[in-house]
Amino acid sequence: MELLRILGEGLARNRLLAVILAGFALFPIYTGIADLPFWNDLAMRIMILGMAAMGLNLVLGYGGMVSFGHAAFVGIGAYAVGISQFYGLDNGWIHVLISLFACGVLGLVIGFLSLRTTGIYFIMITLAFAQMLYFLFVSLEQFGGDDGMSIDRADFMPIDLWEPLRLYYLIWVALLLTSLFLMVIVRSRFGVVLEAIRSNESRVEAMGLVPLRFKITGYVISAMICGLAGTMFASWQEYVSPDIMHWTRSGELMIIIILGGIGTLAGPLLGAVAFLLLEEWLPELMLLVAPAYAENWMIIFGPVLIAVVLFARGGLGGLIRRIAGGG
Amino acid sequence: MIAPVLSLEGLNKSYGALQATRDVSLDVVAGEIHALIGPNGAGKTTLVRQIYGSEAPDSGTVRLHGATVNHLSVPQRVRNGIGRSFQISNVLMEFTVLENAMVAEAARRGEAFRFLRPAFTDRGLRDGAMAILARVGIEARGKTRVADLAHGERRLLEFALALAGDPALLLLDEPMAGAGPEETRHMIEIIERLRGEVAILLIEHDMDAVFRLADRVTVLVEGAVIASGTPDAISGDAAVRAAYLGGDDDVEA
Amino acid sequence: MTFILLLEQIFNGLQLGVTLFLIAAGLTLILGIMDFVFLAHGAQVMIGAYAAASLTALTGNFYLGILLAIPVTFASGYLLEYLLIRHLYRRNHMDQVLATFGLILFFNELIRIGFGPAALFSSLPPSLSGFVNILPETPYPVFRLLVIAVGLACALGIHLLVARTKIGAMVRAGANNETMTAALGVNIRMLRRLVFAAGACFAGIAGMMLGPLTAVEPGMGEPLLILSLVVIIIGGIGSVRGAFVAAILIGVVDTLGRVLLPVILRGFMGQAAADGAGPALASMMVYILMSLVLVVRPSGLFPPKG
Numbered sequence: 001m002e003l004l005r006i007l008g009e010g011l012a013r014n015r016l017l018a019v020i021l022a023g024f025a026l027f028p029i030y031t032g033i034a035d036l037p038f039w040n041d042l043a044m045r046i047m048i049l050g051m052a053a054m055g056l057n058l059v060l061g062y063g064g065m066v067s068f069g070h071a072a073f074v075g076i077g078a079y080a081v082g083i084s085q086f087y088g089l090d091n092g093w094i095h096v097l098i099s100l101f102a103c104g105v106l107g108l109v110i111g112f113l114s115l116r117t118t119g120i121y122f123i124m125i126t127l128a129f130a131q132m133l134y135f136l137f138v139s140l141e142q143f144g145g146d147d148g149m150s151i152d153r154a155d156f157m158p159i160d161l162w163e164p165l166r167l168y169y170l171i172w173v174a175l176l177l178t179s180l181f182l183m184v185i186v187r188s189r190f191g192v193v194l195e196a197i198r199s200n201e202s203r204v205e206a207m208g209l210v211p212l213r214f215k216i217t218g219y220v221i222s223a224m225i226c227g228l229a230g231t232m233f234a235s236w237q238e239y240v241s242p243d244i245m246h247w248t249r250s251g252e253l254m255i256i257i258i259l260g261g262i263g264t265l266a267g268p269l270l271g272a273v274a275f276l277l278l279e280e281w282l283p284e285l286m287l288l289v290a291p292a293y294a295e296n297w298m299i300i301f302g303p304v305l306i307a308v309v310l311f312a313r314g315g316l317g318g319l320i321r322r323i324a325g326g327g
Numbered sequence: 328m329i330a331p332v333l334s335l336e337g338l339n340k341s342y343g344a345l346q347a348t349r350d351v352s353l354d355v356v357a358g359e360i361h362a363l364i365g366p367n368g369a370g371k372t373t374l375v376r377q378i379y380g381s382e383a384p385d386s387g388t389v390r391l392h393g394a395t396v397n398h399l400s401v402p403q404r405v406r407n408g409i410g411r412s413f414q415i416s417n418v419l420m421e422f423t424v425l426e427n428a429m430v431a432e433a434a435r436r437g438e439a440f441r442f443l444r445p446a447f448t449d450r451g452l453r454d455g456a457m458a459i460l461a462r463v464g465i466e467a468r469g470k471t472r473v474a475d476l477a478h479g480e481r482r483l484l485e486f487a488l489a490l491a492g493d494p495a496l497l498l499l500d501e502p503m504a505g506a507g508p509e510e511t512r513h514m515i516e517i518i519e520r521l522r523g524e525v526a527i528l529l530i531e532h533d534m535d536a537v538f539r540l541a542d543r544v545t546v547l548v549e550g551a552v553i554a555s556g557t558p559d560a561i562s563g564d565a566a567v568r569a570a571y572l573g574g575d576d577d578v579e580a
Numbered sequence: 581m582t583f584i585l586l587l588e589q590i591f592n593g594l595q596l597g598v599t600l601f602l603i604a605a606g607l608t609l610i611l612g613i614m615d616f617v618f619l620a621h622g623a624q625v626m627i628g629a630y631a632a633a634s635l636t637a638l639t640g641n642f643y644l645g646i647l648l649a650i651p652v653t654f655a656s657g658y659l660l661e662y663l664l665i666r667h668l669y670r671r672n673h674m675d676q677v678l679a680t681f682g683l684i685l686f687f688n689e690l691i692r693i694g695f696g697p698a699a700l701f702s703s704l705p706p707s708l709s710g711f712v713n714i715l716p717e718t719p720y721p722v723f724r725l726l727v728i729a730v731g732l733a734c735a736l737g738i739h740l741l742v743a744r745t746k747i748g749a750m751v752r753a754g755a756n757n758e759t760m761t762a763a764l765g766v767n768i769r770m771l772r773r774l775v776f777a778a779g780a781c782f783a784g785i786a787g788m789m790l791g792p793l794t795a796v797e798p799g800m801g802e803p804l805l806i807l808s809l810v811v812i813i814i815g816g817i818g819s820v821r822g823a824f825v826a827a828i829l830i831g832v833v834d835t836l837g838r839v840l841l842p843v844i845l846r847g848f849m850g851q852a853a854a855d856g857a858g859p860a861l862a863s864m865m866v867y868i869l870m871s872l873v874l875v876v877r878p879s880g881l882f883p884p885k886g
Contacts, residue, residue: 066673131863136864140857184443202413206411213440298688
């Protein structure tokens with residue numbers, strides 16, 4: 001009961017998040033009427049990337065730890081599905097457990113080793129660990145090496161994912177649970193201390209708390225959320241390759257967070273919407289304006305990123321809040 | 328006999344060729360205000376850092392209530408009863424005054440590692456936090472973001488946070504630095520009120536404040552204790568006059 | 581594995597090492613003294629390679645092409661700093677990562693538009709395409725030797741510049757300490773711009789030398805950028821000397837690993853699998869090396885003083 005009260009109060013304070021989650025829940029109704037099944041596919045991708053970015057945002061936005069290697073956890077989550085299937089384990093629920101466990105342990109080890117460093121060293125060592133995992137999977141020939149491995153849509157008994165929209169709502173529920181979980185912990189004592197550490201680590205120490213304990217806990221949680229996003233990704237794409245762990249993917253997750261609004265609950269989701277819509281629409285826009293260069297839409301996207309950094313403090317979420325006039 | 332709250336024995340600390348602390352021995356007993364003075368670069372802050380645990384001495388022992396704490400980290404020493412205010416205000420700038428105190432209150436209660444209930448709407452935490460702020464009289468500024476506070480109020484908040492854990496020993500590193508006369512007077516009043524409640528090691532350049540507050544004064548010059556005693560004894564000490572008080576423009580008396 | 585083959589690979593490792601050093605030398609100063617996370621340094625490598633390749637094609641002379649390309653890379657670094665980078669110094673690392681990530685996308689696409697997505701292959705003049713005996717009966721490509729020589733010469737030049745000149749002293753003093761350097765009568769803005777331009781120039785030279793050895797293509801700088809970041813971390817951020825030692829170390833470890841690991845792995849698995857897994861594991865070794873260094877020395881092998 002108390003949990004329900006906490007959740008209700010939390011959603012009331014995070015209306016933007018509630019609206020976005022409701023939007024994703026209702027979206028298939030629109031695509032069903034308008035007969036745009038392709039958009040469901042895009043929406044699933046947005047939810048998965050948004051979920052991963054929300055996980056990263058816990059350490060990046062709330063904890064102030066600039067991790068440049070979180071795509072590795074998404075990859076581990078996806079490979080957990082592929083490798084389990086390779087060994088004949090088809091149950092999707094078990095995949096999720098394996099992925100959460102693997103990412104939790106890996107997050108603990110990487111977090112423990114990386115969080116000894118700060119600043120640029122931390123950015124670079126998290127990047128290095130991700131590269132290590134990337135090359136590990138490139139080298140694992142039995143799991144497809146560079147070419148990756150195909151994955152069967154997992155068996156989430158009793159849900160039949162081959163029925164229309166079942167996968168969509170499975171992803172939606174995962175996103176919902178992730179959002180609610182993060183919403184609760186960022187407002188909890190733990191979340192508040194995590195933010196306090198970002199603001200001033202030595203003051204937190206002076207209160208008798210051990211910052212490392214909070215940072216590692218946050219790091220492990222965020223790794224597990226990225227792992228969950230990875231398992232969803234595997235079922236959505238029905239394929240996984242080391243590319244999912246490439247360092248540019250970690251960069252994309254950071255872009256999504258900044259684009260949407262760092263250190264806010266709804267930010268990463270907004271950012272994922274914006275990022276994938278830009279990816280979808282920029283080529284079409286180029287086709288209209290400069291047809292010869294339709295494939296070169298990155299020439300616009302790069303400067304857009306720079307402009308966001310230079311001029312759009314607080315990202316899209318900040319913009320919406322300013323327009324809505326709320327605090 | 329009861330062990331002093333803090334007792335230092337033969338502390339030494341060098342940075343390369345520079346010896347910042349030379350064989351320092353010093354006691355702070357329960358209830359006293361012990362001032363540590365000395366010219367700039369005398370090694371006062373280095374000494375405080377060794378007591379606090381953010382710097383390890385090369386040799387010597389730091390004892391808290393008679394027990395050696397050399398091997399303890401900063402958070403462990405804090406939990407064992409050390410509170411500290413820093414030379415440069417060290418508070419949570421992006422938080423409000425009340426939120427600062429609420430984080431401190433959660434830490435004090437040992438409740439910081441909890442994940443479910445929202446922290447900032449918790450009545451118990453709020454009441455505890457208000458009590459923390461009330462000790463220095465800034466409870467009315469609770470809703471103000473620290474970044475928007477005036478310098479003096481920030482010092483008061485810092486002071487409140489240092490007191491929040493009910494420390495047995497309070498390390499105050501230049502609490503009057505940069506404060507105006509009005510704020511200094513207020514600060515002296517607050518420290519005066521704490522006399523007897525908590526043992527205080529006070530580092531201060533404002534000699535007026537030092538001689539009004541201190542029960543004992545220790546003078547540090549080039550890392551070594553050159554004199555220690557009552558304020559009267561210290562102000563009459565020839566060595567101190569020669570080394571420090573006499574004609575040194577550091578004295579803002 | 582014969583001794584001669586091993587020697588050849590050690591030379592290849594040296595050649596990769598000096599190339600990495602040229603990229604890392606400027607970047608370590610940018611990261612260290614300006615505390616600026618600059619991910620687009622790989623683009624400077626690419627710009628250098630393309631400038632040399634196209635100017636060689638234009639003039640018909642390899643040496644002239646290189647000679648003309650050097651000022652181009654210097655100018656590109658100078659301009660980039662002036663137009664964008666200087667607005668980012670005061671931003672946090674996260675913003676810097678993102679903005680320079682955007683720059684990577686922009687430059688790669690710009691090159692793709694200008695030169696097409698396919699790789700350029702530039703040929704060497706006859707005088708450089710031969711072999712020379714480094715030991716009796718041990719031929720080694722002249723151009724690779726030249727790369728090592730040029731790399732070492734540049735390294736010496738950079739060392740003298742940083743250790744012996746007044747500008748170098750300012751750089752070592754820490755260019756981010758504005759009040760201090762300003763008190764010494766230095767134009768801090770200009771100093772940063774010069775470090776940036778010089779860094780771009782050296783990265784560009786690395787690209788020019790890689791051009792004839794590998795494919796000149798969009799995105800060619802990124803794998804090198806990541807490797808140079810490893811070099812910088814191992815060497816200690818801000819330390820040119822550390823970057824040199826770490827670059828040679830990484831160059832040799834990476835190259836030898838690629839050759840030796842498949843041989844070792846053949847003992848455990850089939851030849852095809854070993855040949856597939858070997859290079860990837862060699863790439864991993866570099867990162868394992870880096871984590872080991874950081875576990876033992878969290879600020880790298882040669883942390884700059886202060």
